Amino acid sequence: MKTLGLIIVVLVGAVLVYATVDFPPFGDPASPASLHVSPRYIEKTVEETAVPNAVTSVLADYRGFDTMFETTVIFSAGVACFLLLRVSRRRPPASRQYRHRLTGLTFRVKDGREISLPLRDFEPLDSIWTPHDFIIEKVCRYLIPFIQLFGLYVIAHGHESPGGGFQGGVILGASIILLSVSHNLRTALQRMGEKASALFSPFGVLIYAGTGALCLVLGYNFLDYQALAALLPGGPIMARSHGIFLVEVGVGMAVMGTMVWIFKNLASLGRYDEGL
Amino acid sequence: MSEHYPALLVILPLLASFFISAAGWLRPACCFPLAVAALGASLLVSLGLLSIVIGGGPVSYRLGGWAPPWGICYQVDHLNALVLAVVSVVGFINLTAARTHVKKDFPERAGPFYTLYVLFVTGLLGMVVTGDAFNLYVLLEIAAITGYALIAMGKGRAPLSSLNYIFMGTIGACFYLLGVGYLYIVTGSLNMEDIARLLPPLHGSKVVTVAFVIMMVGIWLKMGFFPLHAWLPNAYTYAPSPVSSLVAPLMTKVMVYVMIRMVVTVFTVDYAFGVLGLNEAVVWLAVIAIVAGSVLALAEKDVKRMLTFIVVAEVGYMVGGFWLGNRPGFTGAVLHIVNDALMTLCLFLAVGNIVYAKGNSRWESLPGLFRTMPWTMGALVVGALSIIGVPPTCGFFSKWYLLLGAIQGGHYGFLAALLFSSLVSVVLFFRIFEMGYFEPLGAPHGPTHGQDGTTTVREAPLGMLAPLWITALGLILVGLYTGQIVGRVIRHAVPAMMF
Amino acid sequence: MEEFLRLIIGKYNYWIYITLMMIGLYAMIAKNNLVKKIVGMNIFQTAIILFYISTGVKKGATIPIIEHSHDAAHQAVRAADYINPLPHVLMLTAIVVSVATLGVALAVAIKVYHRYLTLEEDEILKQIREP
Amino acid sequence: MIWQLDLLILTLVVFCGIGAIMIRDLLGAAILFGAYSFMMCLLWTIMGAVDVAFTEASVGAGVSTVFFVAAVYHTTRRTKD
Numbered sequence: 003m004k005t006l007g008l009i010i011v012v013l014v015g016a017v018l019v020y021a022t023v024d025f026p027p028f029g030d031p032a033s034p035a036s037l038h039v040s041p042r043y044i045e046k047t048v049e050e051t052a053v054p055n056a057v058t059s060v061l062a063d064y065r066g067f068d069t070m071f072e073t074t075v076i077f078s079a080g081v082a083c084f085l086l087l088r089v090s091r092r093r094p095p096a097s098r099q100y101r102h103r104l105t106g107l108t109f110r111v112k113d114g115r116e117i118s119l120p121l122r123d124f125e126p127l128d129s130i131w132t133p134h135d136f137i138i139e140k141v142c143r144y145l146i147p148f149i150q151l152f153g154l155y156v157i158a159h160g161h162e163s164p165g166g167g168f169q170g171g172v173i174l175g176a177s178i179i180l181l182s183v184s185h186n187l188r189t190a191l192q193r194m195g196e197k198a199s200a201l202f203s204p205f206g207v208l209i210y211a212g213t214g215a216l217c218l219v220l221g222y223n224f225l226d227y228q229a230l231a232a233l234l235p236g237g238p239i240m241a242r243s244h245g246i247f248l249v250e251v252g253v254g255m256a257v258m259g260t261m262v263w264i265f266k267n268l269a270s271l272g273r274y275d276e277g278l
Numbered sequence: 279m280s281e282h283y284p285a286l287l288v289i290l291p292l293l294a295s296f297f298i299s300a301a302g303w304l305r306p307a308c309c310f311p312l313a314v315a316a317l318g319a320s321l322l323v324s325l326g327l328l329s330i331v332i333g334g335g336p337v338s339y340r341l342g343g344w345a346p347p348w349g350i351c352y353q354v355d356h357l358n359a360l361v362l363a364v365v366s367v368v369g370f371i372n373l374t375a376a377r378t379h380v381k382k383d384f385p386e387r388a389g390p391f392y393t394l395y396v397l398f399v400t401g402l403l404g405m406v407v408t409g410d411a412f413n414l415y416v417l418l419e420i421a422a423i424t425g426y427a428l429i430a431m432g433k434g435r436a437p438l439s440s441l442n443y444i445f446m447g448t449i450g451a452c453f454y455l456l457g458v459g460y461l462y463i464v465t466g467s468l469n470m471e472d473i474a475r476l477l478p479p480l481h482g483s484k485v486v487t488v489a490f491v492i493m494m495v496g497i498w499l500k501m502g503f504f505p506l507h508a509w510l511p512n513a514y515t516y517a518p519s520p521v522s523s524l525v526a527p528l529m530t531k532v533m534v535y536v537m538i539r540m541v542v543t544v545f546t547v548d549y550a551f552g553v554l555g556l557n558e559a560v561v562w563l564a565v566i567a568i569v570a571g572s573v574l575a576l577a578e579k580d581v582k583r584m585l586t587f588i589v590v591a592e593v594g595y596m597v598g599g600f601w602l603g604n605r606p607g608f609t610g611a612v613l614h615i616v617n618d619a620l621m622t623l624c625l626f627l628a629v630g631n632i633v634y635a636k637g638n639s640r641w642e643s644l645p646g647l648f649r650t651m652p653w654t655m656g657a658l659v660v661g662a663l664s665i666i667g668v669p670p671t672c673g674f675f676s677k678w679y680l681l682l683g684a685i686q687g688g689h690y691g692f693l694a695a696l697l698f699s700s701l702v703s704v705v706l707f708f709r710i711f712e713m714g715y716f717e718p719l720g721a722p723h724g725p726t727h728g729q730d731g732t733t734t735v736r737e738a739p740l741g742m743l744a745p746l747w748i749t750a751l752g753l754i755l756v757g758l759y760t761g762q763i764v765g766r767v768i769r770h771a772v773p774a775m776m777f
Numbered sequence: 778m779e780e781f782l783r784l785i786i787g788k789y790n791y792w793i794y795i796t797l798m799m800i801g802l803y804a805m806i807a808k809n810n811l812v813k814k815i816v817g818m819n820i821f822q823t824a825i826i827l828f829y830i831s832t833g834v835k836k837g838a839t840i841p842i843i844e845h846s847h848d849a850a851h852q853a854v855r856a857a858d859y860i861n862p863l864p865h866v867l868m869l870t871a872i873v874v875s876v877a878t879l880g881v882a883l884a885v886a887i888k889v890y891h892r893y894l895t896l897e898e899d900e901i902l903k904q905i906r907e908p
Numbered sequence: 909m910i911w912q913l914d915l916l917i918l919t920l921v922v923f924c925g926i927g928a929i930m931i932r933d934l935l936g937a938a939i940l941f942g943a944y945s946f947m948m949c950l951l952w953t954i955m956g957a958v959d960v961a962f963t964e965a966s967v968g969a970g971v972s973t974v975f976f977v978a979a980v981y982h983t984t985r986r987t988k989d
């Protein structure tokens with residue numbers, strides 16, 4: 003296998019090197035790639051969509067259809083992980099551990115036996131003991147709101163600066179993942195349950211596709227945001243800008259939900275009780 | 279409304295998949311009806327689109343309202359209207375048969391299963407309808423990711439086979455993407471027709487040659503063309519029955535379509551057959567694929583696994599027929615996309631019924647099946663006759679065109695391979711019929727046989743038999759209407775340069 | 778010789794992407810461990826992204842966020858002043874696809890591990906051959 | 909674009925890539941893959957692809973690495989190659 007792999011790799015490499023010789027020089031402003039289609043995006047983006055960030059306008063408007071399917075790819079990955087890993091029959095673990103909230107005393111309940119103590123004074127612990135790190139917990143707890151705020155900013159400000167729905171959504175998702183990593187999965191699940199993340203992702207893509215379908219219902223082509231001028235103030239050009247914003251919000255929601263969903267499935271092996 | 283058909287075709291199942299996913303959480307009983315409604319709607323739209331194209335010629339649709347080289351456009355001509363109809367028909371028929379399997383094997387996961395099912399069909403439909411090279415990649419990945427997950431649902435070795443498929447599929451898709459990038463760097467465009475317009479002055483460029491080669495290798499990897507087929511048999515064998523009867527008929531055929539579309543529309547026939555002159559070599563590769571697929575099928579002792587090798591051989595038919603580069607060869611290849619999708623569906627559905635009743639489809643479980651499951655085996659016979667190429671069924675006609683193409687192109691190796699493979703199919707299927715018909719129920723044909731009371735084997739439920747027989751009758755109907763299909767659709771799809 | 782050197786230096790980004798792609802491809806084909814293969818798959822995909830981004834670079838141009846002001850008269854935007862945004866858009870999509878594939882691949886790999894209790898391909902194949 | 913910096917990062921990218929597939933510890937491979945993604949992200953920032961770099965920083969270096977660690981946590985760190 004190793005030799006075969008080496009032969010294939012060298013062969014592919016040789017073919018690619020062979021083609022690279024004919025490439026236009028690196029960074030050449032006069033290469034065909036920079037002359038044929040893309041100048042229009044740069045020159046007309048402000049005029050046609052009122053979005054100065056050309057990447058956002060191309061992403062969500064000129065080639066918005068690609069982006070819709072990109073979000074669908076993420077969504078289907080979420081569903082795929084769920085389908086593959088989620089176990090429905092919950093088997094109680096052999097022993098459970100609890101810590102008393104006030105005293106910090108830890109004790110273990112064996113063989114699925116019930117305990118008669120008031121459970122709200124106790125917190126369940128993971129079966130694999132992880133050190134309780136005060137600094138990490140506190141720092142992350144105070145950091146997370148700011149991370150989330152930043153994520154929202156990135157979504158909202160994608161028109162003017164780098165960023166957009168996708169990046170913002172990943173940051174929002176990462177904040178929940180950070181909560182799970184710094185505390186434990188249970189805390190993260192309390193903040194954002196399984197059902198919430200599983201409904202967030204189709205709902206986000208639905209916002210995207212629904213915006214497109216709305217344009218279609220209003221008599222324009224699919225995803226032609228001009229149609230939204232009938233519903234939103236500011237004329238057809240601003241309607242494009244607003245349409246892009248709507249779509250970015252949808253992408254953000256879908257990506258946030260799915261990232262958290264995939265993480266939960268991978269981290270708890272689909273059991274949703276404990277994990278990373 | 280009909281001007282929006284190209285978009286609706288993809289949008290309706292896409293929107294429905296979100297609702298199915300939500301329904302999986304809120305109201306699981308709704309999942310199946312929603313999926314049927316979605317694929318039914320897209321089936322109707324695709325048939326409408328086919329009739330529009332037959333009546334009034336190609337249709338194009340601008341997504342987002344942007345003109346083609348800047349925005350993405352959908353381009354429906356005779357070739358892809360036909361393939362669209364086939365994809366939606368197969369997806370729909372198989373969905374109706376899937377219900378019983380899902381109820382039996384994973385009832386609690388119906389929601390995500392149907393979501394992925396509908397998304398898979400959406401991805402394939404989008405791949406066929408699109409006129410943008412990069413958009414094709416994104417949809418290819420949707421079909422691939424949903425396919426990986428669906429295949430990994432199977433028992434036993436399925437996850438390992440699926441992982442293997444993930445690696446090979448990713449290499450294939452990335453090679454395709456790299457090819458698109460190479461075309462982009464020399465032309466600056468992503469729209470297929472626009473690239474075709476810009477390419478002729480660049481025919482001597484090494485970049486275009488390598489783009490062509492690497493794109494073809496990527497597509498061949500995805501379709502399981504012989505030396506690159508290693509992932510295919512395991513993935514299709516260990517997948518759950520409703521999944522293998524979905525993926526096996528559709529994925530390979532759609533990739534064959536993508537190959538034809540790339541060569542005909544993007545690189546143009548002139549370049550692929552004239553400038554590069556690879557056709558002779560590729561037809562010989564196809565000959566090897568056909569022979570190897572048939573021989574490997576002979577060695578198998580499991581009906582489902584045997585069928586996967588037949589799929590490998592059939593891919594060789596279509597690739598070879600297309601690369602013959604003449605009119606009958608092209609007609610045969612396109613007709614075979616239609617016929618083979620239906621034939622494979624019929625056979626895999628029949629095998630799905632056997633697996634449903636017996637638990638597996640190995641040789642040991644075959645004896646006496648004609649008595650216990652007469653309807654299933656009847657449909658299996660029709661499908662098998664079609665694969666062999668017996669006249670009233672459709673398989674005969676596409677093979678006929680392929681043979682004509684081989685004779686016209688003077689390619690007797692391909693001719694011999696076709697005949698050889700038909701002969702092997704006769705051997706393969708008659709062995710199955712013999713075991714199912716002549717060997718008595720209690721024959722000592724396997725160690726596990728007869729212990730658990732084989733009398734419990736009953737015919738599959740009506741919900742699985744009806745789709746199976748609709749497909750089987752479809753095989754004969756398509757065979758009878760071949761003249762119509764060729765005359766009204768495929769004739770217009772053949773590029774003008776082919777004779 | 779000088780021309781050769783110019784070829785090497787002028788296109789160094791392209792050479793690096795080919796190297797990375799070869800590393801990734803080698804890992805996917807020849808490595809024995811499934812997670813290593815998945816790492817290779819990701820390296821392979823990022824290499825292609827690097828290629829696309831390299832095609833979009835323009836010397837002397839800035840990032841593709843157009844400078845504009847609401848009140849001033851509309852001044853013409855020159856395309857040569859901004860980097861080509863199209864490859865960036867395409868590659869955002871490719872990154873998303875790669876993380877989606879990664880998620881599914883890891884889920885499948887975990888399933889494989891729980892069945893065979895190993896991630897080494899040769900050990901798994903051995904277990905399949907001798908049940 | 910400062911070519912010295914560019915070259916340094918390109919070299920680091922290649923070394924991180926080779927390291928990620930050579931190291932005999934899957935957790936180490938995951939971390940090196942994160943480093944690889946982060947170097948890639950720097951490279952793209954230099955090349956002016958800020959949006960892509962942003963995405964790669966959050967996805968490649970962030971979430972992907974976490975996915976890897978989660979998968980390794982539930983399987984094994986052991987590897988023979």
